[in-house]
Amino acid sequence: MQDKPGPTELLAAVAHFLRDELLPTLTAHHAFQLRVSCNALDLVARQLAQEPAANAAEVARLTKLLGHGGELGALNAELASAVADGKMTLETPGLKDHLWATTLAKLSVDQPQYGSYKRECARETK
Amino acid sequence: MGGGKSCEVARANSPARFPGPLPLPLPSGGAECAASARQPFRQMSETGEPRESFSFADRALAVVRRFAPDAERLEKVVRLSGGASQETWSLVAIRNGSPERMILRRMPAGVPVVEKIGLETEAALMRAAEAAGVPSPHVHYVVQPDDGFGRGFFMSHVEGEALGRKIVRDEQFAAIRPKLARQAGETLARIHAIDVASLPQLPLVKPAQEITTMFANYRAWSEPRPVFELAFRWLSERMPPENAALKLVHGDFRNGNMMISPNGITAVLDWELAHIGDPMRDLGWICTAAWRYSVIDKPVGGFGEREDLMAGYEAAGGGRVDPNVLRFWETLGSLRWGVMCIGMGFRAKQSDRPVEMSMIARRTSENEIDLMRLLAPRGD
Incomplete structure (x- = not known):
């Protein structure tokens, strides 16, 4: 077991230093690159927090859709192949729901401020 | 994986290639990239x-x-x-x-x-x-x-604003925004009417060939993506006729590549992706969700309606636009930008801006949600 503070706290501390102390001292070019870097740290923090549960849920959905279990990457590749071949379509029970759930889980980590994502989230909480 | 066999776009045998240097400025969150490119x-x-x-x-x-x-x-x-x-x-x-x-x-x-x-x-x-x-x-x-x-x-030098996120939000453009989609349609009709024979030689890009290249790039650079596979299949079943009239296509006509003043469009910029091809590609690209800067209910560039774009195009002599064809190109646009995002990640390590390129790669999923909204919308 590793000591505290953990990865999330350390990332937050680094992001805070970069944004609030370093950023104001930089030229426009470096300020832009630093803002992008801070956004990357935020993304990593979200992924650390969300990935384990999201991956477990994705494996569970894929296991049901494909009728067998396995490792996430292999299951996802199998699904992609079935969609490409036309063996699975949007009419296949469960496929549309799975694609939506998987896509929303990605956006929740990648770009939670994206307009389309916020709209679809609002739909879920209605 | 063996998915390619039944999918028409996978059949053609085209080697994966890097896309050319990618068109900037970038959409929505990346609009700040645009600022850096122009400041x-x-x-x-x-x-x-x-x-x-x-x-x-x-x-x-x-x-x-x-x-x-x-x-x-x-x-x-x-x-x-x-x-x-x-x-x-x-x-x-x-x-x-x-x-x-x-x-x-x-x-x-x-x-x-x-x-x-x-x-x-x-x-x-x-x-x-x-x-x-x-x-x-x-x-x-x-x-x-x-x-x-x-x-x-x-x-x-032409006066105007090119940053998409300002054009869709700033108060100074509030009065002109409802008129921009029609102006964009009129502008495209004039571009597409230019006599190709009068121009220097340009690359010829046909839809099937473009999709084949995109598909090869996606397969070479990315983990399998069921949403992209769905979209490639959807497109391959709806290919526009190969004998469509070939016109001068701007190639990157969208919010972000035009100068806009409070009086309207003052300049069309960034012709570097121009080619000879299907003119509907330009109409679809400016409707592609990525260029709405999160103003998602204004499909044309985050400022206007498809109907106004099509009406302006027809009024200026561009001809009638089939909404289904527009939808084909809009869908292809999200897929194209998605594959370009993947390409950014693929090249990030060799880039002088690896963090920026890597973060653009993590915007690939924006195109997945936009493709889902187009191809598999959820009921209200």
Whole structure:
């Protein structure tokens, strides 16, 4: 077991230093690159927090859709192949729901401020 | 995986290639990238010509005098964008005591050429566009080999805003926004009416060929993506006829590549992806969700309605637009931008901006949600 503070706290501390102390001292070019870097740290923090549960849920959905279990990457590749071949379509029970759930889980980590994502989230909480 | 066999787009045998240097500015969150591309951040060249900005003004003045013999001096010579191979400069020529702002697009001599259509061809297209009534900067002069100034052209500076996120949100554009979609349609009709025979030779890009290349790139660069597979299959089942009339296609006509003033479109910019192809591609691209800067209920560039775009296009002689064809190209647009995002990640390690490129790669999922909204919308 590793000591505290953990990865999330350390990332937050680094992001805070970069944004609030370093950023104001930089030229426009470096300020832009630093803002992008801070956004990357935020993304990593979200992924650390969300990935384990999201991956477990994705494996569970894929296991049901494909009728067998396995490792996430292999299951996802199998699904992609079935969609490409036309063996699975949007009419296949469960496929549309799975694609939506998987896509929303990605956006929740990648770009939670994206307009389309916020709209679809609002739909879920209605 | 064996998915390619039944999918038409996978059958054609095209090697995966890097896309050319990717068109910037970038959409929505990345709109700040656009700011960095257009705002001055350094006056020194990155091209290995030391102290270039120091002597650069003198060399530029000599070329400016080729078309403006009365130019006394240059002021405010500032490099606007930081690409390694192509430069954009802003400068003010003092002519008879009065200032005239100009823009220089330039590729220095000795830089390895990443050939797209080339700056000379871009200049020729802008001149043809201006003659056809398309809002355009005026091209003053195309740099000649014996100028000893690399390659490039000088053009007039046009007032307006190019940053998409400002155009969709700023109060100063509130009154003009509802009119921009129609203007965009009219502008595209004029571009597509330009006689191809009058232009320098341009690449020919047919839809099936473009999709084949996109598919090969996606398969080469990415983990399998069921949403992209769904979209490729959807597109392959709806291919437009191969014998569609071939026109001059701008290739990157979208919010972010036009100058907009409170009076409307003042200039169409960034012709570097121009080609001969299906004109509906341009109408679909400006409707692609990525260029709405999160104003998702205004499908045309985050400022307007598809109906106005189509009406403007028809009124200006572009012909009737089939909404289903528009939807095909809009869908292809999200998939295209998605594959380009993947490409950014693939090239990030070799880039001089690895963090920025990696973060653009993590925007691939934005295109997945937009494809899902198009192909598998959820009920309200």
